[in-house]
Amino acid sequence: MSVKSHWMLVGTCVLLLLPVAASAQMRASGRIAGVVEDTWVAMLPDVTSGVADAGDTLFVIPTQASQVSQVGTVETVARGEAWFYQRCALCHLDRIVKDDTTAPVGPKLNGVLKDASPARETAVRERIQRGTLRMPGFRYGFTAEQFEELMAYLETL
Amino acid sequence: MFKLESLSLMLAIALLGAGLWTASAAQSGTGTGIIQGNIEAADGTAMEGVLVSARVSGKSFTTSVFTDRQGHYVFPPLDAGQYKLWAQAVGFGAGRAEFALASGGVDRKFTMAPIRNASLILRQMSGSEYLASLPQSTPADRRMVHVYNNGCTGCHTASFTLQNRWDEVGWGILIDLMSKTGSSGVAPAPDAVGNKMMLAYRDELSRYLGRVRGATELALTDLKLHARPTGEATQVVITEYDLPRPDRPLHFADGSDWSLGTPARYVGRAAHDVWADAEGNVWIADDMVPERTIAKLNPRTGEVTDYVLKDAKGKTISTHSIVVDAVGKVWAENGNDRTFLMFDPKTEQFKNFPRQADMKQGVGGTVDVDSKGNPWATSDNGAIKLDAATGQYIHYEAPPAEGGRLCAEECGNWSTYGISIDRDDNAWVTQPGLDRIVKVDARDDGDDPIAVVLAPLSLPEATEVDYERARTLRGGQNTATPLSKAPRRNAADPNDDVVWNALFHANRLARVDTKTLQVKEYALPTPYTMPYATAVDKNGVVWINGINHDALVKFDPKTERFTEYVLPTRGTEIRHVQVDNRTDPPEVWAPYNRMNKVVRLQFRTTGGPGATASR
Secondary structure, eight states: HHHHHHHHHHHHHHHHOOOOOHHHHHHOOOOSSSSSOOOSTTOOOOOOOOEEEEETEEEEOOOSGGGGGOOHHHHHHHHHHHHHHHTTHHHHEEEEEETEEOOOSOOOOOTTTTTHHHHHHHHHHHHHHHSSSOOOTTTTSSOOOHHHHHHHTTTTT | OOOTHHHHHHHHHHHHHHTTTOOOSSSOSEEEEEEEEEEEESSSSSSSSOEEEEEEESSEEEEEEEEESSEEEEEEESSEEEEEEEETTTTTEEEEEEEOSSSSEEEEEEEBOOOOOOOHHHHEEEOHHHHHHSSSSHHHHHHHHHHHHHTTTTTOOOOHHHSSSEEEHHHHHHHHHHTTTTTOOOOOOOOOOOOHHHHHHHHHHHHHHHTTTTOOOOGGGGGGOOOOOOOGGEEEEEEEEEEEOOOOOOOOOOSSSGGOOOOTTTTTOOOOEEEEEEOOEEEESSSSSTTTTEEEEEETTTTEEOOOOOOOSOOOOSSSSSSEOTSSSSEEEEETEEEEEEETTTTTEEEEEOTTTOOOOOOOOOOOEEEEEEEEEETEEEHHHHHHHTTTEEEEOOOOOSSSSSOOGGGSSOOOOOOEEESSSSSEEEEGGGGGEEEOOSSTTTTOOEEEOOOOOTTTTTOOOHHHHHHHHOOOSOOOOOOOOOEEEEEEEETTEEEEEETTTTTEEEEEEEOOOOEEEESSSSTOOEEEEEEETSSSOOOEEEEHHHHHEEEEEETTTTEEEEEEOOOOOOOEEEETTTTSSOEEEEETTTTTTEEEEEEEESSSOOOOOOO
16 A cells, blocks of 8 residues: 555545544644645635734635635736645645655545535635644634635645 | 945945855846835834835745845846835834836835734734743743743744644644644644654643634734834845745745745755855755755856655655865755765766764754865764765764653654754764754774753743753753753854854853863844854854844854844745855855745945945
8 A cells, every 4th residue: 555545545544534513622732643634625614714914914715615805816827836835835835856756645626615605615714713633723824815815726736 | 226325235335346246136138226215104204124025027036135224225227127126124004115126227116004902912912022922921831931932932933833722622632733733734644643842741732822813813012012123134135036846836825925924845945954065056955845866056147946756656756955076066965865965066966975874863953064075963962974985974973861850761763853063073963952063073993872961941931840840851942941942053264163053942042162072052132043053154253043033143153243134025034044155144044834935135335346335
């Protein structure tokens, strides 16, 4: 079994078996050992508004797809790509070292928002902001504008 | 309109006359022009030390200069063409312009407005500014900054991670991941064991970072911004050459636009070391990019040529360190086979030197060449030398480490990192985890290797926990307790009995007398620079690069004075610095290891042809 398929199997098992309460408890403990989530399909978390205080400006990051425009200009998408590489690539893109390519530690995000329903997009937003057992939540790290640029780029994957 | 009274312009003309501008005007068939102008603050006062960068369409390099005391900037003569021009200073919004430059010139004035939002300023900051800005009014907080310093910046500049804000749990997740992730960033295997030193500090560091880089953003008054360059530090022309990766396109967020923050090295990690040859070409070692063993940059055109050698398994051989010897041969370490590799630029052929069958110790990550043309490298607990004539390797074992203050024998085989050959052909090898520098006498009847042990670091905020961990856990250049000095890379003065060592964790430069073994340490002017490597030019001037400071630092041993040259890219993450002694003052070269660029500094000096006026 390849390393990648092993991780996918473990991830699938975790998603099937872990009750929500247990997930919350493990996250609160801060100790993550061998827990892998390798799919975004099963995400249906609660929808709330994430609020980040960024210096002099209070940035309110929308968590519902209906709260924002779906228009992604070339410039918006380009900046979203910059945020993606800066904040997401470490865990979500293949790593290339000389002639060897290794799978990322997290799931690849290709198609994560392709033809996504509003509910799914909302779930993705929530996931990015709250984080998971293995991913820090980004609710403080983006301005509202940056977050929309990131979402615009994710829609192109 | 030209301002002929400008000293800067006169110097540009003087340097042009001296034939020092190699990367702009000469190759153009359409003429050259002068870009210049003034920069002032909103209240009309002149702004010194603002970086102004120019890039012409169709070329692969960016040229940058600083404004002088009068807020005036002037570029050397540049090719005619369509230009983008931008001016940046931390804490101010950038000025931007686009125009066509024809023969003659262009004058552009910018008025820069201050930024009042801390989040936007933070994106512009270098790693050293981030660490200085973290709350550290108590000994406990200062200790945590040292913990971050010594546990994280060995692999990446602080600005890359600290531009994020996570809660304590989020930082804990990241530290868990980092403890299992190598410097290359390859994802760890599921059963990987984390770095013990990082995990030892994991809980208290994530608690601290969750507090200072979590829900609440730093205030404007928290930010400790570096003063803009002034005087001598502005008299430089900086050329940044693209070093494109064949496996991925150049990314627009390449650190040139400070408002985008520090980029991921996923976009651009490439060159590790550079070395200028006698013809002015720059040779590049690369341990990341596919189908590239080494590369050559022609600074006159910006052209980059890749050279690839495959190992027995068909894999591209990786290199980390590179040196051009006195006769022009290019030496590097073969990272796949742990042997020496030589490239002859005349024939464009590689030659690999296999180790003899009974030689278990391999060639390590840094290389130098002695006066006889024999390459040396760091090796397992010592140094290794190749007799280039016979092909035989010789390994020199460092003396046993003394235990007590630092974990020694019980922590296993100690690694080495930097190597330099002094003018008597002695090799000087650093051992960052042991705070010592080993002298190897290579004469057939020479003395056994001896270790110069650095004095313990005095750090008031260190606790008994730190002393205990220093005694019991393996430390090194990338992870250590706050008590570490970590000599990393070094360079011998070609004309003096001195080796200059970068003390990575202590933020100091250490002068070691090669005869008396006396040590003198100098604190770098900017805290958290994280000095990584050194180079010494023909005049005895020392150059230092800091992985956490987007600058190259000059130290003049005669005056014992530092001068910092700020670089136009954020996230430079430089691991090597070298000099080209063909000019006076010598030019300085360095690779941006996070961003696929190579940088050159050329200095504007007075007294050249035509330099008769001043402002």
